[in-house]
Amino acid sequence: MIDEPTRGTPTPSTEIRDLNWSPTERAVARKAFDTALQRELETVIREAKARAARIRQPSELWELEDYLTERRKEIDDEFDYRYSVLPLVFARLLRQGLLKEEELRGLNEEKMSRIRQIAKA
Amino acid sequence: MIDEPTRGTPTPSTEIRDLNWSPTERAVARKAFDTALQRELETVIREAKARAARIRQPSELWELEDYLTERRKEIDDEFDYRYSVLPLVFARLLRQGLLKEEELRGLNEEKMSRIRQIAKA
Numbered sequence: 001m002i003d004e005p006t007r008g009t010p011t012p013s014t015e016i017r018d019l020n021w022s023p024t025e026r027a028v029a030r031k032a033f034d035t036a037l038q039r040e041l042e043t044v045i046r047e048a049k050a051r052a053a054r055i056r057q058p059s060e061l062w063e064l065e066d067y068l069t070e071r072r073k074e075i076d077d078e079f080d081y082r083y084s085v086l087p088l089v090f091a092r093l094l095r096q097g098l099l100k101e102e103e104l105r106g107l108n109e110e111k112m113s114r115i116r117q118i119a120k121a
Numbered sequence: 122m123i124d125e126p127t128r129g130t131p132t133p134s135t136e137i138r139d140l141n142w143s144p145t146e147r148a149v150a151r152k153a154f155d156t157a158l159q160r161e162l163e164t165v166i167r168e169a170k171a172r173a174a175r176i177r178q179p180s181e182l183w184e185l186e187d188y189l190t191e192r193r194k195e196i197d198d199e200f201d202y203r204y205s206v207l208p209l210v211f212a213r214l215l216r217q218g219l220l221k222e223e224e225l226r227g228l229n230e231e232k233m234s235r236i237r238q239i240a241k242a
Contacts, residue, residue, distance in 0.1 A: 041179040044179075044182060045176055045179070045182060048176065049176060051173075052169055052170050052172075052173030052174070052185075053173070055166055055170060058162040061165060061166060061169055062193060064169065064173075064185075065190055065193060068183070068185060068186035068189070069186055069190075072182075072186060
């Protein structure tokens with residue numbers, strides 16, 4: 001779709017990719033991001049150990065390989081620390097329960113309301 | 122390289138790819154091949170379980186993934202049940218200790234001497 005030219009009617013709020021991140025907000029974001037990533041990785045470690053322990057058949061070896069490959073790709077994809085997409089990332093992490101809202105405390109109200117809005121969508 | 126025309130000087134022995142496999146030999150070969158494959162897979166299962174149990178860091182997750190991917194490719198490559206290459210496969214399996222010579226009993230002397238010769242090379 002092609003954006004309509006704005007013709008003097010500015011959008012009511014800044015585009016997500018254009019939000020400004022203060023040094024304090026960047027520190028909060030980095031910590032929250034790393035916390036969520038650590039949680040996700042711990043889950044995958046636990047699951048991989050459990051799957052490996054259950055292996056009886058060779059086919060289950062390659063299922064473990066597939067599981068690890070998929071999780072690695074998903075994590076690479078979803079844990080994207082670019083400020084231009086970070087509110088989308090945080091919204092997803094809230095929805096998935098990998099972050100709690102209070103762990104984002106320190107982000108300004110505009111960012112928080114965007115993140116909440118996307119998380120609920 | 123281009124083969125020289127034979128000009129009435131036949132090679133002293135049949136090419137490996139042209140060896141003839143009797144029904145009995147095919148049964149022996151199939152059983153030996155499956156036994157070796159099973160041994161190899163059991164080793165990989167044991168090793169995968171041990172590696173998974175040792176995981177502490179996320180990097181070790183992806184090392185396990187790499188290990189499984191490499192082993193799968195190697196097994197796909199090396200366990201090639203085409204009669205045209207089977208003596209080479211058996212020679213490698215003997216060398217690797219995945220088969221014992223007596224497990225090939227039933228193959229004719231020409232095949233056995235070829236396999237032994239390659240295994241020692």
